[in-house]
Amino acid sequence: MLQSEIFPKTGKEPPREAESANHKLLVRAGFIDQLMTGSWTLLPLGWRVVEKINAIIREEINKTGAQEVLMPLLHPKAIWNETGRWEKAKEIMYQFKDHRGKEYALSFTHEEIFLDIVRKHITSYQDLPIALYHFSTKFRNEPRARSGILRGREFMMKDLYSVHATEEEFWKYYEKVRQAYLRIFKRMGFDVKITEAEGGVFTDNNTHEFQVLAEGGEDTIYYCKKCNWGANKELVTNKKLLTIKCPACKSPAIKKSKAIEVGNIFPFGTWYSERMHVYYQDKFGKKKPVWFGSYGIGSTRLMGAWVEVSHDQKGIVWNKEISPFDVHLIELKTKKEGYKAKKVYEKLNENGINVLWDNRDISAGEKFTDCDLIGIPIRLVVSEKTGNKLEWKKRESDKVYFFTLHKVIEKLLG
Amino acid sequence: MLQSEIFPKTGKEPPREAESANHKLLVRAGFIDQLMTGSWTLLPLGWRVVEKINAIIREEINKTGAQEVLMPLLHPKAIWNETGRWEKAKEIMYQFKDHRGKEYALSFTHEEIFLDIVRKHITSYQDLPIALYHFSTKFRNEPRARSGILRGREFMMKDLYSVHATEEEFWKYYEKVRQAYLRIFKRMGFDVKITEAEGGVFTDNNTHEFQVLAEGGEDTIYYCKKCNWGANKELVTNKKLLTIKCPACKSPAIKKSKAIEVGNIFPFGTWYSERMHVYYQDKFGKKKPVWFGSYGIGSTRLMGAWVEVSHDQKGIVWNKEISPFDVHLIELKTKKEGYKAKKVYEKLNENGINVLWDNRDISAGEKFTDCDLIGIPIRLVVSEKTGNKLEWKKRESDKVYFFTLHKVIEKLLG
Numbered sequence: 001m002l003q004s005e006i007f008p009k010t011g012k013e014p015p016r017e018a019e020s021a022n023h024k025l026l027v028r029a030g031f032i033d034q035l036m037t038g039s040w041t042l043l044p045l046g047w048r049v050v051e052k053i054n055a056i057i058r059e060e061i062n063k064t065g066a067q068e069v070l071m072p073l074l075h076p077k078a079i080w081n082e083t084g085r086w087e088k089a090k091e092i093m094y095q096f097k098d099h100r101g102k103e104y105a106l107s108f109t110h111e112e113i114f115l116d117i118v119r120k121h122i123t124s125y126q127d128l129p130i131a132l133y134h135f136s137t138k139f140r141n142e143p144r145a146r147s148g149i150l151r152g153r154e155f156m157m158k159d160l161y162s163v164h165a166t167e168e169e170f171w172k173y174y175e176k177v178r179q180a181y182l183r184i185f186k187r188m189g190f191d192v193k194i195t196e197a198e199g200g201v202f203t204d205n206n207t208h209e210f211q212v213l214a215e216g217g218e219d220t221i222y223y224c225k226k227c228n229w230g231a232n233k234e235l236v237t238n239k240k241l242l243t244i245k246c247p248a249c250k251s252p253a254i255k256k257s258k259a260i261e262v263g264n265i266f267p268f269g270t271w272y273s274e275r276m277h278v279y280y281q282d283k284f285g286k287k288k289p290v291w292f293g294s295y296g297i298g299s300t301r302l303m304g305a306w307v308e309v310s311h312d313q314k315g316i317v318w319n320k321e322i323s324p325f326d327v328h329l330i331e332l333k334t335k336k337e338g339y340k341a342k343k344v345y346e347k348l349n350e351n352g353i354n355v356l357w358d359n360r361d362i363s364a365g366e367k368f369t370d371c372d373l374i375g376i377p378i379r380l381v382v383s384e385k386t387g388n389k390l391e392w393k394k395r396e397s398d399k400v401y402f403f404t405l406h407k408v409i410e411k412l413l414g
Numbered sequence: 415m416l417q418s419e420i421f422p423k424t425g426k427e428p429p430r431e432a433e434s435a436n437h438k439l440l441v442r443a444g445f446i447d448q449l450m451t452g453s454w455t456l457l458p459l460g461w462r463v464v465e466k467i468n469a470i471i472r473e474e475i476n477k478t479g480a481q482e483v484l485m486p487l488l489h490p491k492a493i494w495n496e497t498g499r500w501e502k503a504k505e506i507m508y509q510f511k512d513h514r515g516k517e518y519a520l521s522f523t524h525e526e527i528f529l530d531i532v533r534k535h536i537t538s539y540q541d542l543p544i545a546l547y548h549f550s551t552k553f554r555n556e557p558r559a560r561s562g563i564l565r566g567r568e569f570m571m572k573d574l575y576s577v578h579a580t581e582e583e584f585w586k587y588y589e590k591v592r593q594a595y596l597r598i599f600k601r602m603g604f605d606v607k608i609t610e611a612e613g614g615v616f617t618d619n620n621t622h623e624f625q626v627l628a629e630g631g632e633d634t635i636y637y638c639k640k641c642n643w644g645a646n647k648e649l650v651t652n653k654k655l656l657t658i659k660c661p662a663c664k665s666p667a668i669k670k671s672k673a674i675e676v677g678n679i680f681p682f683g684t685w686y687s688e689r690m691h692v693y694y695q696d697k698f699g700k701k702k703p704v705w706f707g708s709y710g711i712g713s714t715r716l717m718g719a720w721v722e723v724s725h726d727q728k729g730i731v732w733n734k735e736i737s738p739f740d741v742h743l744i745e746l747k748t749k750k751e752g753y754k755a756k757k758v759y760e761k762l763n764e765n766g767i768n769v770l771w772d773n774r775d776i777s778a779g780e781k782f783t784d785c786d787l788i789g790i791p792i793r794l795v796v797s798e799k800t801g802n803k804l805e806w807k808k809r810e811s812d813k814v815y816f817f818t819l820h821k822v823i824e825k826l827l828g
Contacts, residue, residue: 005479005481006481007481007535007544007546008531008534008535008536008541009535009541033531033534033535035485035486035489035490035493035527035530036490039486039488040486041483041484041485041486041527041531042483042484043483043531044481044482044483044546046483047482047483047484050484065419067419067420067421067458068458068461069455069456069457069458069460069461070455070456070461070464070570071449071455072449072453072454072455072568073487073551073553073568074453074508074520074553074567074568075449076449076450079449091513094488094510094512094518096508096510096511097510098508098555099505099555104508106488106520113449113455116449117422117447117455117457120422120447121421121422121423121447122422127422127423130421132421132458137487137551139487139488141512141513153488154486154487154488156484
């Protein structure tokens with residue numbers, strides 16, 4: 001893609017009210033635009049990153065056997081009354097009446113909606129398990145919408161819901177999703193800790209959160225370096241523990257402030273299905289409630305979280321997996337203007353490499369500044385100086401190398 | 415994909431309240447599920463169709479040079495007041511207050527939101543044109559939500575917005591989009607008429623609608639068989655025309671009831687940009703308002719429209735372009751149970767062909783009934799009778815052919 005055509009141009013200054021790195025950098029670099037507090041447009045660069053994140057999530061979630069759907073965002077009051085959450089979650093849910101006095105809520109989650117679909121379509125154990133997910137908008141009446149794209153009134157989430165005949169089958173699938181989540185975060189380049197947490201308006205059970213250690217997060221977590229154990233602060237505080245030790249090895253837990261929660265998985269047991277009458281007949285014809293769980297990842301939040309953990313003074317540092325482009329091609333004025341860069345651009349495209357080509361008529365300094373700000377992992381420079389080769393530089397390093405186009409393609413595809 | 419794993423099973427009876435073909439068939443065949451009047455979940459099969467429709471739209475819209483984004487669904491009142499549409503579109507817009515008394519609207523369209531982004535980022539003519547689109551949810555406070563998925567309170571739309579420096583450039587792009595729309599509908603297999611229509615709460619100018627001739631639609635249109643002219647009934651009625659003739663060739667227009675509007679394009683001139691202060695500096699430093707247009711296609715509605723124009727007594731008849739799968743593979747019991755179909759299934763998948771394999775332990779009759787109901791364009795049967803060949807049948811025809819697997823793959827890829 002030509003940089004002259006990308007909307008919008010980068011900005012010189014971060015927004016005045018911006019405090020977090022993701023807010024400052026994603027706005028300046030032209031990835032997101034704020035409509036109001038906690039509400040963002042994903043601009044072309046931001047949309048590309050979120051689409052890459054979603055593609056990774058989709059691939060790994062499909063491996064668990066789940067199927068993609070799209071559920072509605074506007075929900076009737078009656079369905080939320082079945083579980084008592086119309087009242088219980090009043091603070092966080094946008095609720096309103098239409099002209100005719102009918103009451104609605106905006107989707108802050110989809111447990112009730114999913115179970116409503118399921119109960120219409122199942123009769124026997126042979127219809128189970130069912131696992132459905134969608135990428136869709138969540139609305140939360142958020143008093144402290146802040147931290148850029150990390151905490152919004154409206155954001156994009158992948159949420160997955162599953163029902164099973166038995167407790168054993170439920171936990172088997174829960175573990176499958178836990179592993180899928182770990183693969184997703186690993187592929188994206190995150191180092192996550194799994195922590196136990198309270199279920200809030202979702203469940204009285206404990207749940208599992210996936211936490212990224214980073215500045216700009218809101219959570220404080222405890223975890224054990226040796227064992228695969230962690231807990232978030234609220235859980236620890238409410239249990240009134242004085243010394244926090246790993247339950248497995250008994251060594252003292254490490255405390256970290258300001259972690260960012262990027263995923264959450266919820267074991268619900270049969271609480272929801274009993275209230276919503278989601279029953280099936282087992283092999284012996286006996287009526288039983290289904291075992292139920294839900295599993296969420298905030299995909300727009302992940303973009304923000306990545307910027308928090310991966311940036312420097314000059315800008316964002318994307319990795320290959322979620323960068324909006326594979327390579328940033330910069331042309332410095334030569335006598336045969338544009339000729340060589342154009343050829344490189346075409347060759348890279350032919351090989352299926354996504355290139356952002358800075359073809360603008362501005363100074364070399366401005367081009368390099370924008371390039372560092374946007375943060376594509378590889379910078380290629382074409383100039384008189386580079387002769388028959390291309391200058392290759394990684395975003396996070398100062399070292400430059402000179403490679404032939406052939407070698408560049410080999411490295412990018414490798 | 416294995417049919418035993420697809421959620422949900424097909425239904426024997428259409429919903430009692432269903433009147434239109436798309437409502438009856440899409441529900442029975444398991445493509446959609448109703449949450450409340452005018453609000454639908456896209457189930458796995460329905461989501462596949464809409465994703466195929468969206469992919470065609472995306473490809474053709476990208477060719478116009480537009481860039482994909484994602485704009486918010488929850489809008490502050492202030493922005494709608496700038497154009498007076500908070501009042502003007504009150505009937506159709508969901509409007510509400512949050513706990514703190516702040517007023518919001520749900521997206522019924524995005525003209526104001528797009529222009530708010532644009533005005534923050536442009537200064538000169540060199541920043542124009544800008545064309546952005548997204549696929550997102552629209553909410554309409556719809557008193558007569560009906561006709562299955564054709565008219566909903568909530569639905570998916572591709573909406574595109576563009577701004578230009580001059581009237582001439584605007585109309586050039588408008589024509590480009592008109593052509594892109596024609597290509598989209600043609601690729602999907604629709605025969606559309608372009609009609610002039612009134613702009614409603616969007617504009618006092620006339621707009622252009624894309625109309626599919628079909629049962630189940632709500633519009634009445636007039637068009638000329640020879641010339642590329644058409645108009646919808648409201649426009650004709652409000653102009654109080656007694657005899658309706660084509661303005662070009664003067665021959666009498668053909669009247670058709672119940673057409674389905676599947677797309678709409680709006681030339682706004684500078685009305686919106688003047689009210690929202692979206693100005694740029696021209697070559698001579700003079701401040702001018704941008705020329706503005708918007709362009710919508712309802713992608714969930716297109717799925718419904720297709721079913722209206724393409725079904726028979728037995729079920730839906732998809733075409734290749736938007737079918738949820740390329741081929742429906744049916745296995746009839748053989749002595750070496752499952753062996754042969756499994757091989758066929760694997761071979762087709764290896765060749766990048768999307769197969770729905772009915773591997774269920776039910777009667778041949780039930781399999782054929784479901785196959786006709788779901789409507790995948792090609793049916794392949796494997797049985798003892800087919801020997802070393804496969805039985806090949808098109809959904810819309812009764813003729814069967816016997817081809818080798820090699821030949822089948824050749825035909826499907828061709």
